[in-house]
Amino acid sequence: MQDKSRPRISIAIVDDHPLLAEGIATVLSRRDDFVVAEIGASAADIIDIVDRRICDVLIVDLNMPGDVFGALAALRDIAPACRVVVFTASTDTDHAVRALGAGAAGYVLKGSSASELLDAVEAALRGEVYITPAFAAKVISALNSKAAEKQAVISTKLSVREEQIVRLLLCGKQNREIARSLELSEKTVKSYMTNLMTKLRARNRLEVVIAAQKMKPSDFSSAGR
Numbered sequence: 001m002q003d004k005s006r007p008r009i010s011i012a013i014v015d016d017h018p019l020l021a022e023g024i025a026t027v028l029s030r031r032d033d034f035v036v037a038e039i040g041a042s043a044a045d046i047i048d049i050v051d052r053r054i055c056d057v058l059i060v061d062l063n064m065p066g067d068v069f070g071a072l073a074a075l076r077d078i079a080p081a082c083r084v085v086v087f088t089a090s091t092d093t094d095h096a097v098r099a100l101g102a103g104a105a106g107y108v109l110k111g112s113s114a115s116e117l118l119d120a121v122e123a124a125l126r127g128e129v130y131i132t133p134a135f136a137a138k139v140i141s142a143l144n145s146k147a148a149e150k151q152a153v154i155s156t157k158l159s160v161r162e163e164q165i166v167r168l169l170l171c172g173k174q175n176r177e178i179a180r181s182l183e184l185s186e187k188t189v190k191s192y193m194t195n196l197m198t199k200l201r202a203r204n205r206l207e208v209v210i211a212a213q214k215m216k217p218s219d220f221s222s223a224g225r
Helices: 018-029 043-052 068-078 093-101 114-125 133-151 160-170 175-182 186-199 205-213
Strands: 009-014 034-040 057-060 083-088 106-109
Touching (some): 009 018, 009 043, 018 034, 034 043, 043 057, 057 068, 057 114, 068 093, 083 093, 093 106, 093 133, 093 205, 106 114, 106 133, 133 205, 160 175, 160 186, 160 205, 175 186
Parallel strands (some): 009 034, 083 106
């Protein structure tokens, strides 16, 4: 039974196949603690939905009209607290890497069970990353390959402050949460992130974390901030 003292989790679904979107909504609505707040059908709808209302989780397809990857990346600034679970038929590891790099917290293949999609939503709410188990090994291998390529050319040490930010990134923290933890402005954190991407030759937050994980302890500075 739903605990009346706790707010329900607001979920939006963006998929250009109406019957599938309605099916997902039906599955989610069986949970007393979930409420399906919106249904959209394009990349533009992703931005429109978060502009109009607060959503805890977005379930999105990749193969829709518009720039879905760009919309996902934009969400990090527009709605950093909103968790994204990709629900797609694409088994292209590059798509998975791009989606996770753009900020997605889950990558679930269509054809998975309803319980697996629910597991992904719950993992996202906990600040964890979920990938369809049968597909996870391929995605991790692709991520490690890209990290290895970058590691071969990384020779720059990280400062203490940069190391602190990387460690918080590893915990799934967003810029706003990092700023609060380190008592910095969000603008300052963004500046550090830009510097980290330059130093580690990374294109996004996920690649920063992966590259940093591959670094040796000696690559981290013991100097002050």
